[in-house]
Amino acid sequence: MNSPEYRRAMSGVNPSAETLKKLYGIADIRRPRRMSARKALTVLAAAVSTLIAASGAFSATTAEDAARNPQEYENEGLRKIVCDGFVIVADPEGEAGGGDAAFSVAYVTVACGKEAGEREILIRVTDPQKGAPKAGGKGSVPDAGAAREASSDALEPNTLSVSFIIAEKP
Amino acid sequence: MTKEDFTRAVERNNKRIYLLALSYTRDHGDAEDVLQNVFLKLWDKGGKIKEETEIDRWLTTVCLNECRNLLRRPFKKRETLLDECAELYTFDDPRSLDLFRAVMSLSEKERVTVHLFYYEDMPIREIARTLKISENAAKTRLSRARARLKELLGEEWINE
Numbered sequence: 001m002n003s004p005e006y007r008r009a010m011s012g013v014n015p016s017a018e019t020l021k022k023l024y025g026i027a028d029i030r031r032p033r034r035m036s037a038r039k040a041l042t043v044l045a046a047a048v049s050t051l052i053a054a055s056g057a058f059s060a061t062t063a064e065d066a067a068r069n070p071q072e073y074e075n076e077g078l079r080k081i082v083c084d085g086f087v088i089v090a091d092p093e094g095e096a097g098g099g100d101a102a103f104s105v106a107y108v109t110v111a112c113g114k115e116a117g118e119r120e121i122l123i124r125v126t127d128p129q130k131g132a133p134k135a136g137g138k139g140s141v142p143d144a145g146a147a148r149e150a151s152s153d154a155l156e157p158n159t160l161s162v163s164f165i166i167a168e169k170p
Numbered sequence: 171m172t173k174e175d176f177t178r179a180v181e182r183n184n185k186r187i188y189l190l191a192l193s194y195t196r197d198h199g200d201a202e203d204v205l206q207n208v209f210l211k212l213w214d215k216g217g218k219i220k221e222e223t224e225i226d227r228w229l230t231t232v233c234l235n236e237c238r239n240l241l242r243r244p245f246k247k248r249e250t251l252l253d254e255c256a257e258l259y260t261f262d263d264p265r266s267l268d269l270f271r272a273v274m275s276l277s278e279k280e281r282v283t284v285h286l287f288y289y290e291d292m293p294i295r296e297i298a299r300t301l302k303i304s305e306n307a308a309k310t311r312l313s314r315a316r317a318r319l320k321e322l323l324g325e326e327w328i329n330e
Contacts, residue, residue, distance in 0.1 A: 001269060001319065006288040009266035009273075013259045015188040019202045023180050026206075026213050027173040 171217045179216075179225050180209060186226075186290070187233050193285040194237035196274055198258050204236045230290075230300060234282075241278075272322040280315035287312055 187208055191201035211232055212225070219225050252275055261267040273281050286292045286300065298308040 001288065001323070003288045003291055006269065006273075006284075008263070009261070009269040010189055010289060012261050012266065013189060013192065013270065014185060015202055015205055016198075019205060020180075020184060022206060023184060023209050024177060026209055027176045 171213065171219075176209075176213055179212060179222075179229070182222070183226060183229050184209075187229055189289060190230065190233050190282070190285060191237055193273070193281045194234065194278060195240060196252075196255050196278075196281075198255070200237075200240055204233060204240060207236050208233050234300065268323060272319050275322065276315050276318055280311050280318070283308060283311040284315045284319075 184205065188201055188205045191204035191208075192198065195201050195204065208229055212229060216225065216228065219228055252271060255274055256267065256271050259270070261270065273284055276284065282301070283297060286297045287294075292300065294305055294308050294312070297312075298305040301308065303311075
């Protein structure tokens with residue numbers, strides 16, 4: 001192997017277009033800052049739990065749901081959120097079905113800003129794990145730590161890595 | 171840092187930083203996370219750096235620090251399997267896939283050293299400075315990596 005050979009091999013290995021878009025978008029966000037993963041998971045889990053309670057199922061929830069109730073998502077002065085990742089979705093009261101408390105894992109994409117419109121927040125939720133692990137009685141959720149613990153057998157640990165950029169309210 | 175300077179830095183470095191992060195973490199998602207964090211830090215704190223070469227060097231150092239921090243996190247319990255890592259990408263030439271898999275099968279320290287040497291064309295002295303190790307340690311890592319690659323790739327391997 002030499003350098004050109006190695007570079008040729010790596011030519012097909014690239015970051016995703018979505019991530020590149022986020023990178024170029026960093027300069028458009030006012031005072032970007034990183035939120036701790038734990039806090040982000042908690043915020044996202046809260047938002048997703050609300051959505052799920054509203055929709056009544058662990059299934060796809062679309063922008064309309066979020067747009068109807070935007071105040072739920074404007075947590076702590078945060079306005080623009082761009083993120084995607086797996087979050088713990090908790091349903092301690094069993095509202096989603098059967099009355100049993102449940103924890104699940106959802107892949108969430110949250111986008112807001114120029115494309116989605118200033119006040120519109122787009123949240124897409126998909127449930128990659130049918131028959132998600134149940135862990136009743138873990139207290140009131142969202143508790144990302146407890147839920148992570150409860151779901152650790154079913155989770156790929158690296159799916160907990162959440163990528164996001166937070167901007168303070170302009 | 172102006173938006174134009176930032177955009178140029180992204181254009182110039184996005185693939186390089188992604189590959190460096192990938193060779194360290196061996197996970198596409200983690201590498202993309204690191205990539206975002208690195209450029210977020212550049213936008214946030216890189217205002218004082220003017221020279222392009224200095225920016226590039228700074229990005230490399232921040233990337234390696236981010237990778238180290240990421241892998242230290244308690245919930246990072248398991249390494250991504252080699253097959254999972256390789257199946258995400260498309261290689262035109264099967265030899266490229268073999269090479270990618272062989273490099274990715276090396277230990278974390280070895281694959282980063284190989285990447286810096288062969289992709290970034292960094293001299294040993296620079297690798298040692300970047301990784302904060304002695305030149306001898308860098309040479310040893312590279313030599314072990316080459317031996318292992320030779321074992322894995324057999325005749326296709328040319329020691330250069």
